[in-house]
Amino acid sequence: MNLRIIQAMIRKEFAQFFRDPANIRMLIVMPVVQLLLLPLAADYEVKRVRVCIVDFDHSQLSHELTGKISANPHIHVGCTAQSFEQALQGMERDEIDIALLIPAHFERDLVMNQNPVLSASVHAVNGQRASVGSQYLMQILADFNRKIRMQWLQLPKFNPVPLVDISHTYLYNPRMDYPSYMVPGILVILLTMVGFSLASLNLVREKEIGTIEQINVSPVRKSEFILGKLIPFWILGLVVLTLGLLIASVFYGIYPRGSVGTIYAFASLYLLAILGLALLLSAFAQTQQQVMLVSYFVMLVFILLSGLYTSVESMPPWAQMTTHLNPVAHFIVVIRMVVLKGSSFRDILPHVGAMAAMAGILLPLAIRSYRKHF
Amino acid sequence: MKGIPVIRANELTRKFGAFVAVDRISFEVHPGELFGFLGANGAGKTTAMRMLSGLIRPTSGTASVLGYDVYRQSEAIKRSIGYMSQRFSLYEDLTIMENIRFYGGIYGLDSRLLAHRADEMLRQLDLELQRDQLVRSLPTGWRQKLAFAVAILHRPRLVFLDEPTGGVDPIVRREFWEWILNYVALGNTVFATTHYMDEAEYCSRLSVMVDGRLAAIGSPSELRRQYGVHDMEELFLNLATSSFT
Structure with missing residues (x-):
């Protein structure tokens, strides 16, 4: 693997990304709007x-x-x-x-x-x-x-109804407030959507314009190409995460109880899996429309079965099984554990293992599926 | 005098389903040649070129490029050739310099060599003042010249040019071919497709493709003599119409 080649690819992606003001706006406006509006709307407390x-x-x-x-x-x-x-x-x-x-x-x-x-x-x-x-x-x-x-009524000598009362103590989220529960989850969705759509659209756009042929006829290896496409969006994903965590603390007063480092470590792994999947799907798509449609389908299934809105425990058993294969579900569990419960890296190890396995399968698959000749 | 052929194709064929795009073509290209590949749109020129540059696999036949086999060593071929595709290959949303840096980078040029070649190239193209301008803002002729310059940035011994002068005005076209001749004069080999018959006269040797087959091959003067025609336009029309009978 030639680092100079990967470096040239990364520089080019960033130059293109920041050339278009729409991209920068999306990178900043999307997290802000989603994190400020969605938690307010996605409120399950039944009032009135x-x-x-x-x-x-x-x-x-x-x-x-x-x-x-x-x-x-x-x-x-x-x-x-x-x-x-x-x-x-x-x-x-x-x-x-x-x-x-x-x-x-x-x-x-x-x-x-x-x-x-x-x-x-x-x-x-x-x-x-x-x-x-x-x-x-x-x-x-x-x-x-x-x-x-x-x-x-006249009370009997002894009360026939045993007076056992249950008093609740809500651990980890004592005031049962929805933002603490929803904001971390929405941050995961945000990271997923930004990373996934940016990476897949980017690769397929090169196919549409035809510049990919010029890369295919060059000595760039498949692995160098995929890494050159992945690393820029991996970095942008972590930028979105940082922005999201800032918004969570400034606007909602949510500070992770666990270590922020744990969140970043898991997010880094998570982005590898998600971007691997995005690049794998774009290997098979010819147009941006195709890849948008497929991404939309995949994202919708991942998000609906992620446990963000409905708890995984109340899903039917088959649906619960799917969450093990759903990267979004893993990250939502992990970020809630770390933010609300203060879980450590050791506590989330099973999820780290699952995510490493997904990245370990999806990335090589993306590299294999990318075709330099036909 | 000829040396080992740079390209050697034998019965090279590519089918897309039932359609035979390239039909058993055999030819050789020698070092230092400017080899022209003439033909109408859809005659199979681009498919043949894409097979030779390792972008698509042949269906049958054999071919070697710079001594490498097109089936098994396509990546080795890609390391040693330059390629300018028919579709515009530079990034329009990047500046001239950013494009040069990117393409130099993916061919593994180190930054000092790259900076040196970029300066030299921009001076020759007279684009020194526009180096930080977006490629989008350049006129077509300049873009094509820039694309060629970028394709030879890593100084390949063999360059494939797929209709390099499409949509370019006659003056720039002539400049363009002078550039190509200069590069050939350095001892390199250029393989170019075109459907402008007047451009065929620049070539040391050329072949005419009709419906996927090689209808004629030779130097321009040989071909004129052999077919009793005055120019390549006439030759091409003869060959193309005879294929219908």
Whole structure:
């Protein structure tokens, strides 16, 4: 391998990259916009569940229950309907999430210990909202139940219901805030997209323009060519990572608990695998459109199965298996471990091994697949 | 006087599916020759040249270039030749100097030698003041001259030129061929394709390709005598039309 050749290729790539202001803008604007906007949008906390209470009882207790529900910060009592039909119409119009029906004689039945039944109808088009929303409501009702017992019912000598309460402590992300969880993950996606698209488009563009023929007829070896194409984007990938980590600390106050060096070490390996894949795919594409389409498909599958938005544990077993082969999934796990949990390099060793194996397969494959003659 | 042939092709053939692009051509090119490859568009000139420079594999037949086998030693061939492709081969978004540095670099020239040759070359091309200008901004004729200069930056003994003067005005074309003749005069060999028949007169020997086959080969004067024609245009028209009968 001739270092002078690789050096000439790297210099040329950088000269071309920085010649085009659009590239520089993309390198800076993309991380900033993605990291500032996406974490805000990708927020799974269900706030403001809109509840409509249909009260047929109009008793002191039903008012008390209504008041208690309205007082919950996550719930917004949007309307009080006169009939259940009216509440359902509101749901049709997407104005409410849950319709809670308080039956007539609610208070009387409760006091007479006749187990009145409240019925809640939940708008379940958005499953997440439906389940979290009804959980909030259940909690309020359970609490309400307990208080009623205390107030109205004579307590037995000993409490027949064992009062075991679970108190939660959220380790690693004590305030359960979404940015701490999402920002590192989005940073991974960013790094992946920038690296992948820059490298694959670059190689295929040379095919389109025809300059690649001039390289193919030169003594540049396949390995020198692939390294000459890979190293510039490897460096740019690490620049994006640096920019992303800066944004995470300045705007979100997220400082990795573990060492930044561990993140860079893993990212370096990760970029080798991702760029290897990008260059492998571009060996088979003839036009930028082709490679864009294929990259889009690959990226989408990688990202959706990466555990960024949905937890890997809740995937079906076959999908969980695929995450072992998904570089994005590995990096997302690793960056969350290091940033939130403060994991050390030793803790992430299994992932390092997997990534090294991927890079070790994809890079030689990219070199082999690149054709200097036809 | 002729020495060992620089190029020796024997029954060289390339098929693309059922289409025979190059059909059993045999010829030799000797050191110090300016060898012309004439033919209409699609006659197989470029395919033949790409086989000889190691860019595509022949389907059958044999060929050696500078003593290297085109099947097994294509990378050794690439180290020793210069090549200027039909499509514009310089990077338009790089400056003249950046292009020179890149191509010099991938042929392994060290920076001192490269700087020396770049200076010499830019002086000859009269482009010293434009060295930091983007190639995009140069007129076509200059770009082609620059592309040729870059193709011989590593001083190859054999240079392949694929229609080097396409889209260039007659004055620059003449300058261009003088340049090529100068390079040949240094003892190098040049193999050039063209479909401008007047350019054939610059060649020491030439061959005419028609539909993938070699229809004629010889020096311009030999060919004129042999076919009883006044110029290459007439020869070419005779050969090309006779192929239809």
